[in-house]
Amino acid sequence: MPDITRRSLLAGTAAGAALVAARPAIANLPQVEPDLTGKSILITGCSSGFGRAGALYYARRGAKVFATMRNLPRPEADELEEIRWNEKLDLVVMELDVLSQESIDYAVQMAQSEVFGALDVLVNNAGIGITGPVEVQDMEATRLAFDTNVFGYHRMARAVLPAMREAGKGQIFNVSSQLGRVIAPSAGHYCATKFAVEAMSEQLAYELVPHGIEVTIIEPGGYPTEIWQNRNRYNNALKARAEEKHLSGYPALVARMGTETGDGRDTDIDDVPRAIAEIIAMPPGTRPLRRPVHPRFIPQTAINAVSRQTQLDWLGESSAGPWIKAVLD
Template identity: 60%
Template sequence: MTTLNRRQILAGTGATLAVSMASVPATAAAVTGSSPDLAGKSILITGTSSGFGRLGALMYARRGARVFATMRNLPRPEGAELEQIARDEKLDLTVLPLDVLSDAQAAATVAEVERRLGGPLDVLVNNAGIVISGPVEVQDLLAAQLAFDTNVFGYQRMARAVLPGMRRNKSGLIVNVSSQQGRIIMPGMGLYSATKFAVESMSEQLAYELAPHGIEVVIIQPGGYPTDVGENRARYNAALLARAEERHTAGYPAMVASMTPAPGAGRASAAATARPDPADVPRAIAEIVAMAPGTRPLRRPVHPAPKPQEAINRVSAETQRALLANGPHAEAARAVLD
C-alpha cells in the first residue's frame, strides 16, 4: 500500500512518492553528522531556567537557530546568565517571560515572538514540567492540579498559542518532552506517570489532526537524567508532606520515606555509577528539528540504558494502524505512523 508523508498530504498528491522517499535520509545525522545545522530555524522553548531546557536553548542557538528561551519569574539569575552567554558568544537568543500556567502569558509571549519574527514560529519545544512523587493516595488535589496544569495543560496552552500561525504557514513542528514513564509505571511516582501518559495521548492525537496542515508533532521520551528536577521535586514533596494527613501517609512508610532522601544521597549514588549526559535530550531534539519535514518520527526514546517503552511504542503503532486503516483518518495515520 502506498503511504503518504505529511508534505504529500498537504500537497494532496502522492505522485512523487517513489522519488522523494528514495532520497530521504533515515535521520538528520545521516546528512549532518552529530551537529545538525539549525540555521534559519526559529525555536521557542519553555522551562529554560535549568535542565534540558537550558541546555537546549544554548545548543540550538550555537547551531544557528533563532532561540526564544522562556522561563517564569523574570528577572532572575538564570535568565541573566543565559543573556550574558548569548552576548558573549553573539548568539541569537532572547530570554522572555512565560509561566505555562497562565493562558494570558502563553498567548502574549507567542504574540511577541511572532512580532519579532514577522511571522509564525517554526518550532515549539514544550519542556517545562514538574515531578511530585509519593503514593497516589497522598497526592492531594493541590498537588494533582499543579502537576496536570504544568505538565499537560501547559503543553496545551502553548500548542493553542502557536497553532493558528503554524496553520497559516502550512508548516511547523511541536516537540513535546514526555518521559519513558509516559508508557510504563513506577510505583511511588505519584501522578507524574499519569501526566506523561496524558502528554503521550494528546500529542499523538494532535499529530493525526495536524498532518493535513503540514505540521508535525514529535514526542521525546527521556529516561532518567541528572538534572535539577530532583531538587525541585524535593521542594514540591516537602510542601506536600507538610500538609499531608497521617491517615493517608500511614499505609506507605517506605514510599513516604523516599519522598525526603538524605542530603547528598542522590549525588553520592550517582557519582558511583556512570552518569548519563542530559545533553542527550537536546541533541536528539536538534537532530529531529534538522530532519526534512514529513520524515520525522512520532516518538523518540532517549537514554543510553535499555528503553522499556520501545516495545510498547511498537505495539501501540500497530494497534493504531489497524484501528485507523480504513476510516476517515487513514491517510493522516499513515503519515504519522509510517
C-alpha cells in the first residue's frame, strides 16, 4: 500500500490543523473571507438556494464558476448572467440535468476544456424533497428522490473523478442535511436519500485518499430556500395520485403535505457557501469529512462523533486503516 496518510505530509501546518480541529462544528466563519482566485468550481442546482448563492459567493471571491441548472433557457439563468455581466464575474451558466448522463458528460467536458484539465472543486447540490409518510411514497416519488439526491451525486462524481485522479488533486462537496444523520417522521424518503449520500461520500473519501482528492459532506439545517415551494409541488402531485388505502392511515401527516412554507427561518443562506469556501481555502489534509452548518441547531454532532470513533475503532488497525485515519484523524 502506498504512503497515503496525507496528514503526515503536513508537519509544517500541524499547529494550524490543531486550531482547525478545535473549532466548533457549525459554520464558524473566518474574519477574512477566503481568496478563491485560480480555483475552478462546478456547482449543480444553481437556479435557486444554496447553488445560486454559492455560484455568486465563489465568483465574487475570484473563482471561475460553472453554475449549472436544467431546463435552459429560464429566468433564473438570465438573472445570473445579468449579475455576471454587471459585476464582471468569471461565471459561466451551463445546462446540466443530474438525471441525464449525457447532459452531465457534455457539461463536465465543456467545463474541463475551459480550464484545460481537471476541475478543482465539484459541489453536488442539486436535490429535491418529497415528504409525507413512507407508505404514501409511491415508486414514482421514490425513484425520483433517489435518482436526484443520490444517483445524481454519483453520476457527477464519476464524471469529474478521472481528470481529478490524473491531476492528483481535487475536492468534492456533497450537500447532505441534518436529516442525513437524524430521522424525522413524515420526511418521506428524504432522510433515506441523505443517509445514502452520507455513506457514499464517506466511502468515497476513504477510497480517494491515495489520489489526493478530498470529500466533504455539508450538513445544513433549515434555511429559507425555495426547497419548500418545490416540495409542495411534488407533495401535492403525490397526494393527487395516491390511493386512499395508503392515505387513510395518516390523516394528520397527509394534511400537512403540500402546505409547508418554511416561514420563520431567519438564517442566512450564505452560511453554506461560506463554510464551503472556508474549507476550500484550508491546507490539503486538514479539511474535515463533515461540516454541520446552522447558527443554532446542529443535533447531528454527537452522531458524527460516535460514527468517527466507531470507524477508527473498527477499521483503524485494518488494512484500510491508513485510509480511515487519513480522513478521520
